[in-house]
Amino acid sequence: xxxxxxxxxxxxxxxxxxxxxxxxxxxxxxxxxxxxxxxxxxxxxxxxxxxxxxxxxxxxxxxxxxxxxxxxxxxxxxxxxxxxxxxxxxxxxxxxxxxxxxxxxxxxxxxxxxxxxxxxxxxxxxxxxxxxxxxxxxxxxxxxxxxxxxxxxxxx
Amino acid sequence: xxxxxxxxxxxxxxxxxxxxxxxxxxxxxxxxxxxxxxxxxxxxxxxxxxxxxxxxxxxxxxxxxxxxxxxxxxxxxxxxxxxxxxxxxxxxxxxxxxxxxxxxxxxxxxxxxxxxxxxxxxxxxxxxxxxxxxxxxxxxxxxxxxxxxxxxxxxxxxxxxxxxxxxxxxxxxxxxxxxxxxxxxxxxxxxxxxxxxxxxxxxxxxxxxxxxxxxxxxxxxxxxxxxxxxxxxxxxxxxxxxxxxxxxxxxxxxxxxxxxxxxxxxxxxxxxxxxxxxxxxxxxxxxxxxxxxxxxxxxxxxxxxxxxxxxxxxxxxxxxxxxxxxxxxxxxxxxxxxxxxxxxxxxxxxxxxxxxxxxxxxxxxxxxxxxxxxxxxxxxxxxxxxxxxxxxxxxxxxxxxxxxxxxxxxxxxxxxxxxxxxxxxxxxxxxxxxxxxxxxxxxxxxxxxxxxxxxxxxxx
Amino acid sequence: xxxxxxxxxxxxxxxxxxxxxxxxxxxxxxxxxxxxxxxxxxxxxxxxxxxxxxxxxxxxxxxxxxxxxxxxxxxxxxxxxxxxxxxxxxxxxxxxxxxxxxxxxxxxxxxxxxxxxxxxxxxxxxxxxxxxxxxxxxxxxxxxxxxxxxxxxxxxxxxxxxxxxxxxxxxxxxxxxxxxxxxxxxxxxxxxxxxxxxxxxxxxxxxxxxxxxxxxxxxxxxxxxxxxxxxxxxxxxxxxxxxxxxxxxxxxxxxxxxxxxxxxxxxxxxxxxxxxxxxxxxxxxxxxxxxxxxxxxxxxxxxxxxxxxxxxxxxxxxxxxxxxxxxxxxxx
Numbered sequence: 039x040x041x042x043x044x045x046x047x048x049x050x051x052x053x054x055x056x057x058x059x060x061x062x063x064x065x066x067x068x069x070x071x072x073x074x075x076x077x078x079x080x081x082x083x084x085x086x087x088x089x090x091x092x093x094x095x096x097x098x099x100x101x102x103x104x105x106x107x108x109x110x111x112x113x114x115x116x117x118x119x120x121x122x123x124x125x126x127x128x129x130x131x132x133x134x135x136x137x138x139x140x141x142x143x144x145x146x147x148x149x150x151x152x153x154x155x156x157x158x159x160x161x162x163x164x165x166x167x168x169x170x171x172x173x174x175x176x177x178x179x180x181x182x183x184x185x186x187x188x189x190x191x192x193x194x
Numbered sequence: 195x196x197x198x199x200x201x202x203x204x205x206x207x208x209x210x211x212x213x214x215x216x217x218x219x220x221x222x223x224x225x226x227x228x229x230x231x232x233x234x235x236x237x238x239x240x241x242x243x244x245x246x247x248x249x250x251x252x253x254x255x256x257x258x259x260x261x262x263x264x265x266x267x268x269x270x271x272x273x274x275x276x277x278x279x280x281x282x283x284x285x286x287x288x289x290x291x292x293x294x295x296x297x298x299x300x301x302x303x304x305x306x307x308x309x310x311x312x313x314x315x316x317x318x319x320x321x322x323x324x325x326x327x328x329x330x331x332x333x334x335x336x337x338x339x340x341x342x343x344x345x346x347x348x349x350x351x352x353x354x355x356x357x358x359x360x361x362x363x364x365x366x367x368x369x370x371x372x373x374x375x376x377x378x379x380x381x382x383x384x385x386x387x388x389x390x391x392x393x394x395x396x397x398x399x400x401x402x403x404x405x406x407x408x409x410x411x412x413x414x415x416x417x418x419x420x421x422x423x424x425x426x427x428x429x430x431x432x433x434x435x436x437x438x439x440x441x442x443x444x445x446x447x448x449x450x451x452x453x454x455x456x457x458x459x460x461x462x463x464x465x466x467x468x469x470x471x472x473x474x475x476x477x478x479x480x481x482x483x484x485x486x487x488x489x490x491x492x493x494x495x496x497x498x499x500x501x502x503x504x505x506x507x508x509x510x511x512x513x514x515x516x517x518x519x520x521x522x523x524x525x526x527x528x529x530x531x532x533x534x535x536x537x538x539x540x541x542x543x544x545x546x547x548x549x550x551x552x553x554x555x556x557x558x559x560x561x562x563x564x565x566x567x568x569x570x571x572x573x574x575x576x577x578x579x580x581x582x583x584x585x586x587x588x589x590x591x592x593x594x595x596x597x598x599x600x601x602x603x604x605x606x607x608x609x610x611x612x613x614x615x616x617x618x619x620x621x622x623x624x625x626x627x628x629x630x631x632x633x634x635x636x637x638x639x640x641x642x643x644x645x646x647x648x649x650x651x652x653x654x
Numbered sequence: 655x656x657x658x659x660x661x662x663x664x665x666x667x668x669x670x671x672x673x674x675x676x677x678x679x680x681x682x683x684x685x686x687x688x689x690x691x692x693x694x695x696x697x698x699x700x701x702x703x704x705x706x707x708x709x710x711x712x713x714x715x716x717x718x719x720x721x722x723x724x725x726x727x728x729x730x731x732x733x734x735x736x737x738x739x740x741x742x743x744x745x746x747x748x749x750x751x752x753x754x755x756x757x758x759x760x761x762x763x764x765x766x767x768x769x770x771x772x773x774x775x776x777x778x779x780x781x782x783x784x785x786x787x788x789x790x791x792x793x794x795x796x797x798x799x800x801x802x803x804x805x806x807x808x809x810x811x812x813x814x815x816x817x818x819x820x821x822x823x824x825x826x827x828x829x830x831x832x833x834x835x836x837x838x839x840x841x842x843x844x845x846x847x848x849x850x851x852x853x854x855x856x857x858x859x860x861x862x863x864x865x866x867x868x869x870x871x872x873x874x875x876x877x878x879x880x881x882x883x884x885x886x887x888x889x890x891x892x893x894x895x896x897x898x899x900x901x902x903x904x905x906x907x908x909x910x911x912x913x914x915x916x917x918x919x920x921x922x923x924x925x926x927x928x929x930x931x932x933x934x935x936x937x938x939x940x941x942x943x944x945x946x947x948x949x950x951x952x953x954x955x956x957x958x959x960x961x962x963x964x965x966x967x968x969x970x971x972x973x974x975x976x977x978x979x980x981x982x983x984x985x986x
Contacts, residue, residue: 055614059610063603063606082911084480085726086480086483086484086487087478087479087480087481087483087484088478088480089480091478091479091480092478106911107767107911108911108912108914109767109769109770109912110698110726110727110766110767110768110769111726111727111766111767111768115595117566117595117598117599117601118598118599118602120595120598120599126727126766126767126900127767127899127900127901127910127911127912128767128895128896128898128899128900128901128903128904128910128911128912129767129895129896129899129900129904130904139599141602141653142602142652142653142654143598144476144562144598145478146566146595148593149727149743150240150242150243150726150727150743150744150745151725151726151727152725152726152744153241153327153330153331153487153725154326154330154483154487155241155242155330156241156242156329156330156563156567157326157330157474157475157476157483157563158483159475159476159477159478160478161477161478163654167653167654169602169606169653170649170650170653170654173606173649173653174646174649176606176610177610177613177642177645177646177649178642180610180613180614180617181613181617181638181642183614184613184614184617184618184638185617185621185631185638187618188617188618188621188622189621189631190631213657217661218664221661221664221665221668224665224668224669225668225672228668228669228672228673229672229676232673232676236676236680238722238724238744238745239724239725240723240724240725240744240745242744242745243744243745243746244745287658288657288658288661288662288665289657289658289660289661290657290658292658573746577745579676579680580722580745580746580747581680581683581747582683582720582722582746582747582749583679
């Protein structure tokens with residue numbers, strides 16, 4: 039009986055921790071951030087990197103990425119936003135979207151451009167980078183929760 | 195949770211007792227292997243249209259890291275075609291046990307000093323140093339695969355049993371480490387029966403099968419690490435005393451057993467490599483990619499040196515410091531010099547926290563590219579060589595990244611699960627060492643920092 | 655024993671029959687329906703460009719050309735056979751059937767930027783007469799050679815330059831009130847002289863005394879492009895984006911990404927501007943006759959890395975491109 043009660047208590051504890059972490063990640067927060075503007079960035083693609091490697095914008099900004107290529111045909115696909123563009127030297131292109139989701143998103147080359155193509159990756163950071171802040175908080179919650187839960191446990 | 199013997203389910207039992215199902219799987223996978231190697235040598239050098247690259251580094255890797263290892267442990271080793279040709283030669287038989295289980299090799303025993311996984315650690319580092327080239331160049335992938343088969347054959351002919359799998363295979367090394375997490379295990383039903391069984395056919399072999407190719411005595415198994423799920427013992431045990439169990443995940447980590455420095459280092463190497471790959475391969479820094487992608491150039495030498503230092507010195511040293519603090523807090527550190535083997539032992543004991551931590555890191559890293567690139571599988575299934583074939587009508591399907599929006603959430607979920615698990619293990623290790631929970635805090639700190647570092651690479 | 659026999663059979667299938675099947679299928683790709691398939695590997699020029707880049711056919715012979723790219727996206731044109739493939743994606747072969755009827759040389763070239771040396775990625779199909787007769791192509795002497803223009807020579811800035819880019823529209827408006835020398839009205843004669851020559855001549859005409867310098871430049875601008883057909887200019891614009899913009903820049907300023915580290919004319923004479931020509935540079939462009947620009951396009955070279963387009967463009971396209979280049983230093 040005591041064993042089962044301990045089991046139950048532990049499972050409830052784990053459930054509580056999971057719920058707390060989920061809350062940290064998903065709890066709705068009022069949107070805040072800088073004045074929303076149209077943000078123009080020129081991204082130069084060359085085998086096998088984007089320059090600048092990281093593009094920072096604010097939530098709600100209209101992002102206009104002018105994609106240039108310095109060597110061969112490259113593409114740019116933004117994770118999460120699922121938009122893409124193609125460029126080749128002399129033929130740049132423009133990618134326009136509203137950055138309505140905060141977080142860090144990978145920008146990947148979307149057209150085979152040689153060996154390292156699958157790892158030709160850059161980053162779009164839509165600030166305030168709530169997911170990262172939430173992840174830090176969730177990590178702290180996890181550490182605290184795990185310590186409390188397993189501090190005196192006989193078994194793991 | 196009491197282990198449940200799934201191998202006792204009648205149909206599974208029949209499948210496991212027969213030699214055919216597993217053999218056919220191995221043969222089928224050997225077929226895939228042949229195509230992958232041929233594709234590497236003859237097919238298009240464009241990796242994402244080449245069966246060798248796509249099926250090895252995207253499909254197989256996804257299956258291995260996201261499913262086989264965490265859920266089925268060493269199942270891959272049980273069906274891996276790499277050692278098969280060598281083993282067939284060694285046995286002079288394909289399926290049926292022949293010659294009373296006798297093996298035709300020079301029968302050399304593996305050198306005593308190398309009876310550990312240091313060679314696997316070095317092998318993995320060696321492969322990892324050239325990963326950017328291997329992962330992206332079909333020809334090199336084919337060379338590596340073929341090299342594995344040839345080394346396995348040579349090892350089979352010189353040494354007894356599956357020395358390649360047990361001591362050399364760089365992949366087997368980490369599968370073994372992380373298979374401790376899996377909710378699957380092969381164990382004996384009753385140890386007393388084994389103890390009183392004089393013939394020990396599971397180790398020596400019988401007319402029904404071969405003695406453990408992995409050089410393990412099943413009666414002593416307390417961990418999945420060195421059991422390759424080849425299922426020979428299920429066949430050779432004359433007392434029907436071996437079974438495959440569904441069990442509590444991670445049981446091997448809470449079962450007291452000897453843990454070596456080699457295994458601890460496997461943990462460091464894997465965790466560090468996952469972090470380095472996350473920065474180099476999927477990070478936004480072109481300089482790193484250029485350096486890692488150009489072997490034997492000056493930048494690459496810088497990369498290689500940093501890579502090896504981080505793997506073999508920096509990260510272990512950080513952990514060693516954490517262990518040192520743990521001991522101090524726990525009162526184990528009294529100022530008197532600690533004997534070296536004791537210092538190593540407690541280091542290796544704590545290092546088991548790296549198992550959930552490292553596996554989580556590998557899953558998180560793999561998530562960042564396998565689903566995104568999985569759609570390359572469809573064209574290369576129809577046109578494995580990039581020759582313009584269209585076997586199944588899928589050659590024209592475009593690259594379609596799957597799940598790009600949810601990957602960060604999955605990464606958080608996986609990494610935090612690994613972290614909580616690692617912390618629980620750290621607390622437990624402290625308790626096993628007779629020390630207060632407080633002394634697990636430095637290790638907890640190490641794990642939390644490692645997790646935050648990875649999260650920063652993915653999310654910041 | 656029976657079990658091993660069966661297993662051997664399966665292994666034989668996997669290790670022998672499967673590779674044999676693959677090799678066989680590969681071999682069978684060498685021809686289709688009796689038509690020869692010629693495989694041409696398209697790689698970046700540093701790795702060999704088109705391999706093979708020279709192909710000999712007999713007039714009237716039908717072949718399937720199979721282009722494969724191992725590295726980056728390439729494109730293909732064979733202008734005189736009407737072949738235009740926009741993309742050869744890595745690992746995705748593209749086939750085209752050709753049947754050149756007339757003996758001669760058919761040049762082909764990559765049309766997608768594939769590195770700094772992209773323009774070197776060329777090849778030729780030599781079509782020979784079945785009788786074996788050698789065909790000597792009759793080549794017309796290009797205008798610049800006829801005129802004895804040295805396309806490599808340094809040009810001096812004109813004595814007078816417009817204060818702002820000359821306007822075609824304004825030129826059109828004042829045209830009725832001005833007097834033009836005969837040669838300016840004749841497109842062929844006009845090609846032999848530079849806009850600066852035209853300006854000087856107009857300036858010296860007493861009838862134009864009332865007109866300001868800039869008005870005269872407007873007039874020159876209008877006369878220069880008046881005959882260019884809009885369709886021809888649109889085609890030239892397309893070709894410019896494909897072949898020129900990478901180095902000379904989309905706006906013609908000579909600032910294209912692929913041209914950033916090119917020496918340009920400075921390689922031959924350090925006093926000359928480095929990098930690709932800036933088509934908005936009035937001093938350089940207004941002193942250049944159309945025949946000179948035509949010659950540069952046609953022949954390329956000049957020690958600058960400028961490719962030759964004589965084998966890729968028709969003569970009309972070359973002249974249309976010259977007119978299009980004028981739009982960079984003239985305004986509407």
